[in-house]
Amino acid sequence: MKKIAVIGTGYVGLVTGTCFAELGNEVTCVDVDKEKVEMMKNGQVPIYEPGLEEIFKRNLHAGRLSFTLDLAAAVDGAEVIFLALPTPSAEDGSANLQYVYDVADQLGPLLKNYAVVIDKSTVPVGTAEEVAARIAKSATAAFDVVSNPEFLREGFAVQDFMQPDRIVVGTESTRAREVMAELYEPIVRDDHPLLFMSPRSAELTKYAGNSFLAAKITFMNQIANLCEVLGADVDDVREGIGHDTRIGHRFLYPGIGYGGSCFPKDVLALIHTAEQQDFDFGLLKTVVKNNFAQQQVLTAKVLGYFDGNVKGKTFALWGLAFKPETDDIREAPALAIIKALTGAGATIRAYDPEAMKNVQRRFGDNPSLILTKDEFEAADGADALLIATEWRQFESVAPDRLKSLLKYPVVFDGRNIFTPATMQEAGFYYESIGRPVKHPR
Ligand SMILES: NC(=O)c1ccc[n+]([C@@H]2O[C@H](COP(=O)([O-])OP(=O)(O)OC[C@H]3O[C@@H](n4cnc5c(N)ncnc54)[C@H](O)[C@@H]3O)[C@@H](O)[C@H]2O)c1
Structure with a gap:
């Protein structure tokens, strides 16, 4: 059992913290987002991730998992400190390391005993060295900085944590290596190896x-x-x-x-x-x-079909998350479609099983975007349907039912969820990606 602090409780930090608690460790997660911390303290998971809620609640109730806004309290006595902070793109395409460095600058005086500080965020080669230099400026206790990039996939994050293909650890320190080996021991298997390498190689591996x-x-x-x-x-x-x-x-x-x-x-x-x-x-x-x-391809097909004029048209849009099984809409291709088609004068009736709240937050003020209660309401009366995310529940919609809802039987499928032959038999004009159009106009 180790005392662990996780700094940043987003998709990576929350999954990491919860799963390490599930493995029997005592985990304190810290975040600067008051609303999020409040929610988590009250037993609510702020993101959608299959399987997470159950183990989150179990470990919260067991007292192995706790949440705070107080960085000093979180790292107090922690032997292992994960940095799971955002590293978004800066203007020039480089990784913005401001969040990581801000925390590194505060950590030095907070370390009372030896600790391993772990870069779990995706950070460029050389960041572990810079984080160590920043902590060293004000630290009196011994510490090591280790690169341990995260490979989890949203939608499979818990499974990927518990059964990773491999765990990559970049460190030159024997002491840190031992701590990391103990930490991951419960999930390491012959076919899920723990790979030790230099911090630079680990950073580049990700x-x-x-x-x-x-x-x-x-x-x-x-x-x-x-x-x-x-x-x-x-x-x-x-x-x-x-x-x-x-x-x-x-x-x-x-x-x-x-x-x-x-x-x-x-x-x-x-x-x-x-x-x-x-x-x-x-x-x-x-x-x-x-x-x-490629993110413009579906819009181009729609514009081609409507001779370049979609003003006054209404389109149903199925799927807003960047992929199924997540509520994450960051850089989602659906956003490019919304922007292009509403910009050209069309109205979009959109539905996603999990991402509605995030879309509402981001596009709530766009009068040309109507968020519907399900995929059927989205399709109701639309001039055509566009599919941007391959959620399973869309695949099982019967073509006849879809046809009865749409104003015209026209589908632009950006994820190839239907079979061209089936759609043709059902009387649709159906375009997908890389498959022959069965019903040329
Ligand atoms: N999301 C993924 O699928 C995934 C997978 C592998 C690696 N990564 C990497 O992991 C890192 C984190 O990604 P994410 O998707 O979890 O990000 P996220 O945006 O979901 O979460 C980051 C969290 O950090 C918090 N935060 C910001 N500044 C803070 C501070 N000073 N102290 C405490 N908390 C602070 C934010 O409030 C937020 O809750 C990134 O580098 C990302 O590239 C992400």
């Missing part, structure tokens, strides 16, 4: 992983776009290459671009890191450019 996945998605999106002009079907091509064990089946589904709080900012930050060393990461620059274009 960016390399996310950038690789962003490039893989972008590659498939490009293949899908090529399928459309060549008359090939991306589903067949995907199957055909996925069976090659060097490629694999995962992350081969084309769509309307990657989004979320990680891929966009992490790819930009790696390009920036490379540029600082006069290293031109041309491949990733192309990924960014192509992904931006």
Whole structure:
């Protein structure tokens, strides 16, 4: 059992804190957001993450998990201190390290005994060294700074924490290494190894992983776009290459671009890191450019269908979160669609199973955006349906029911959730990504 402090209780910090409490540790989470801390103290989980609420409540009631606004109280006596703070994109694409450095600057005098300070945030190469230097300025107790990047996926965060593919720990300190090995011992398995390396390698591993996945998605999106002009079907091509064990089946589904709080900012930050060393990461620059274009693809299809004029039209939009099983709308492709179509004079009737509150907060003042109570109300009377997130519940909507709701049977599916043949049989004009249009207009 260890005494742990988690600084920042967002998607990463809250999952990390709750899961370490579940493993029997005593965890105090600290945040600067008063409303959030109040909610959590009262037993409410401020984010949607499958499986989190149950273990959150169990550990809160068991007294292993607590919340505070007071940084000094949280780190008092903690042997392990996680930094799970935001690292958003700065104007120039670099990671904004202000949140991490602000906390590092305060930590020195608060450390009473030896502590391992762990960078869990995604931070550029060299940050662990800078965090250590900042803490050292005012610390009297011994400490180590370790890089331990987080690889969890929103929507699977608890599962990914408890059964990680691997845990990466960057440290040169034997003492910190022992603490980290003990901390993760309950979840380390032969096939879920704890990988020790230098802090610099650990920091780069996180960016390399996310950038690789962003490039893989972008590659498939490009293949899908090529399928459309060549008359090939991306589903067949995907199957055909996925069976090659060097490629694999995962992350081969084309769509309307990657989004979320990680891929966009992490790819930009790696390009920036490379540029600082006069290293031109041309491949990733192309990924960014192509992904931006891909986020406009569905809108372009709609505009093409309506001869460039959508003024006065009403569109149903299914899905607002950047992917299913999360309420996170940061950099979601749906936002680009809302902006483009309402900007062109259309009205959007939108629904998402989990992200409505976040959308309301961000776009509540847009009179052309109507938030509906479910996917059926969104479709009711719309000139066409657009699909931006592949929530399971949308897949099970019967085409006949959908047809009876829409004003015209027209669907632009940015996530390929329906089968073209089924939609054609049901009498829809149906466009998806990289698959032949069965009903040319
Ligand atoms: N979200 C993901 O799926 C994911 C996955 C892997 C890595 N990461 C990385 O983890 C880090 C955190 O991401 P997130 O999605 O959890 O962010 P988030 O925005 O959801 O949460 C960050 C939290 O930190 C709090 N905070 C800000 N300043 C603070 C301070 N001075 N003291 C205490 N709390 C403070 C905020 O109020 C917020 O609650 C980022 O670097 C991100 O790139 C995120």
